Amino acid sequence: MKRNWLSYPYLLWMLLFIFLPLLLVLFYSITVRTEEGISFTMEHFRRFLEPIYLRVLFRSVKLALISTLLCLLLGYPMAMILAGNHFKQKNIMVFLFVVPMWMNFLLRTYAWMTLLEKTGLINTFLSWLGLSPLNLLYTEEAVILGMVYNFLPFMVLPIYSVLSKIDKNLIEAAEDLGADGFTVFRKVIIPLSLPGVISGITMVFMPAVTTFVISRLLGGGQFTLIGNLIEQQFLLVGDWSFGSAISMVMMAVILLSIGVMSKYEKENEGGGLL
Amino acid sequence: MKRFLKKGYAALIYLFLYAPILILIVFSFNASKSRGTWAGFTFNWYLQLFKDRQIMKALSNTMIIAVLSAVIATVIGTAAAIGIHNMKRLKKTIVMNLTYIPVVNPDIVTGLSLMLLFVFSNFQLGFVSLLLAHITFNIPYVILSVMPKLKQLDKHLYEAALDLGATPFEAYRKVILPEIMPGVFTGLLLAFTLSVDDFVISFFTTGSGVSTLSIIIYSMARRGINPKINALSSLLFLTVLLLLIIVNLRMSGENKKKE
Numbered sequence: 183m184k185r186n187w188l189s190y191p192y193l194l195w196m197l198l199f200i201f202l203p204l205l206l207v208l209f210y211s212i213t214v215r216t217e218e219g220i221s222f223t224m225e226h227f228r229r230f231l232e233p234i235y236l237r238v239l240f241r242s243v244k245l246a247l248i249s250t251l252l253c254l255l256l257g258y259p260m261a262m263i264l265a266g267n268h269f270k271q272k273n274i275m276v277f278l279f280v281v282p283m284w285m286n287f288l289l290r291t292y293a294w295m296t297l298l299e300k301t302g303l304i305n306t307f308l309s310w311l312g313l314s315p316l317n318l319l320y321t322e323e324a325v326i327l328g329m330v331y332n333f334l335p336f337m338v339l340p341i342y343s344v345l346s347k348i349d350k351n352l353i354e355a356a357e358d359l360g361a362d363g364f365t366v367f368r369k370v371i372i373p374l375s376l377p378g379v380i381s382g383i384t385m386v387f388m389p390a391v392t393t394f395v396i397s398r399l400l401g402g403g404q405f406t407l408i409g410n411l412i413e414q415q416f417l418l419v420g421d422w423s424f425g426s427a428i429s430m431v432m433m434a435v436i437l438l439s440i441g442v443m444s445k446y447e448k449e450n451e452g453g454g455l456l
Numbered sequence: 457m458k459r460f461l462k463k464g465y466a467a468l469i470y471l472f473l474y475a476p477i478l479i480l481i482v483f484s485f486n487a488s489k490s491r492g493t494w495a496g497f498t499f500n501w502y503l504q505l506f507k508d509r510q511i512m513k514a515l516s517n518t519m520i521i522a523v524l525s526a527v528i529a530t531v532i533g534t535a536a537a538i539g540i541h542n543m544k545r546l547k548k549t550i551v552m553n554l555t556y557i558p559v560v561n562p563d564i565v566t567g568l569s570l571m572l573l574f575v576f577s578n579f580q581l582g583f584v585s586l587l588l589a590h591i592t593f594n595i596p597y598v599i600l601s602v603m604p605k606l607k608q609l610d611k612h613l614y615e616a617a618l619d620l621g622a623t624p625f626e627a628y629r630k631v632i633l634p635e636i637m638p639g640v641f642t643g644l645l646l647a648f649t650l651s652v653d654d655f656v657i658s659f660f661t662t663g664s665g666v667s668t669l670s671i672i673i674y675s676m677a678r679r680g681i682n683p684k685i686n687a688l689s690s691l692l693f694l695t696v697l698l699l700l701i702i703v704n705l706r707m708s709g710e711n712k713k714k715e
């Protein structure tokens with residue numbers, strides 16, 4: 183059945199609205215408009231190498247890595263608990279984990295603003311205890327908290343789905359062969375769950391490193407991340423060339439992290455060593 | 457003891473996930489504008505919410521764009537999936553990899569690249585550019601929901617229909633389409649949800665005073681806390697919860713039928 187032509191509208195659409203726009207980003211990032219016309223330049227990328235901008239990149243990667251690590255530490259035990267037989271209504275427990283994920287992330291972030299602000303619930307509680315109020319909102323910790331809160335389900339669900347597919351006989355076999363609980367966990371469960379861990383890490387790190395909303399709402403604009411920098415260049419400063427150059431850098435970071443992750447996954451496909 | 461620890465840990469995580477949302481809902485009924493203290497029960501913020509012209513306009517924009525973009529993306533995406541399914545292997549791999557670009561690419565890059573395109577081609581930023589952007593990021597998700605259903609399809613079904621005298625068009629409409637319908641429907645729902653949920657891409661591709669709910673929430677939240685957003689959030693949360701429950705019941709009902 184020859185029905186290839188059915189995909190032509192889609193191919194045309196993608197060419198026009200995905201490929202062409204990305205080409206424009208590339209074009210803006212390597213050109214400069216002078217009086218004589220348009221000429222090629224690497225000036226915008228060179229500008230990004232200035233310490234202030236490198237610091238922004240460093241901070242974005244640092245915050246994203248911290249959040250990813252926290253999500254992993256908090257999420258792995260949770261995924262194990264969900265995958266085990268601790269609840270009679272397992273489906274409902276998993277469902278309850280999915281619900282917040284479907285809620286608009288602006289609202290999830292906003293919810294923390296109302297908790298953390300100076301006259302918010304946490305500070306009211308502290309002053310009720312007779313303690314002095316803390317500066318919670320507009321700090322680096324608040325940004326990390328927002329990231330962990332927003333992206334925790336992205337870590338838990340892939341690990342959960344891998345864990346719940348593990349053959350129970352494998353665990354029993356390991357126990358029969360004399361492994362204690364910790365050894366089973368270290369030598370059987372962790373290696374088998376690695377694909378889930380890797381996709382969890384990717385799914386948390388990527389939105390965390392590109393966000394500009396969480397840092398704007400919970401960091402109050404003092405914690406410029408690479409996403410904020412791009413937003414400012416396009417919507418405030420109007421320097422499209424520099425904004426495009428930063429976007430290219432961001433895409434490179436993303437592609438690099440996907441590359442590293444998929445390489446890691448492949449290496450572990452065979453033996454599952456840890 | 458161990459069991460108790462595990463349940464306790466799970467309870468703490470659920471508390472972490474739900475406490476902010478529940479507090480938000482409770483305080484949407486608070487008479488005082490301050491979040492720290494409870495000053496009595498009121499529906500005032502909900503009334504103000506429905507009186508707010510700007511928010512109501514944004515709500516209708518959000519819904520119109522979500523419905524239109526989901527329907528258009530479903531039509532283009534389903535046709536594309538059938539076309540791609542019939543391609544030779546190499547071509548198929550290339551096209552499917554292209555399909556993943558907007559899924560993997562950061563939203564902010566998709567958004568600003570579309571903005572560059574619209575401004576570059578002197579296209580007025582506003583309702584139409586917003587709609588085009590939403591269709592663009594929705595199509596890949598429709599394709600990705602329809603493709604698995606096409607793979608499950610028996611190759612001989614189509615040929616059998618032709619042998620029995622159906623024209624190719626009839627064979628598609630009466631045999632193939634009903635078979636892949638669950639995937640098409642999933643794609644439609646997914647596209648609708650993603651469109652309602654989107655903020656980043658809308659933020660870059662809108663203009664001339666056209667807002668969606670997400671954009672309104674962002675611009676209000678940036679200026680600080682506003683009890684009207686609490687009311688709006690509570691309503692949206694309950695809507696999402698209700699939709700998810702319906703979808704889940706439908707799915708578990710279907711599974712039971714199969715058994």
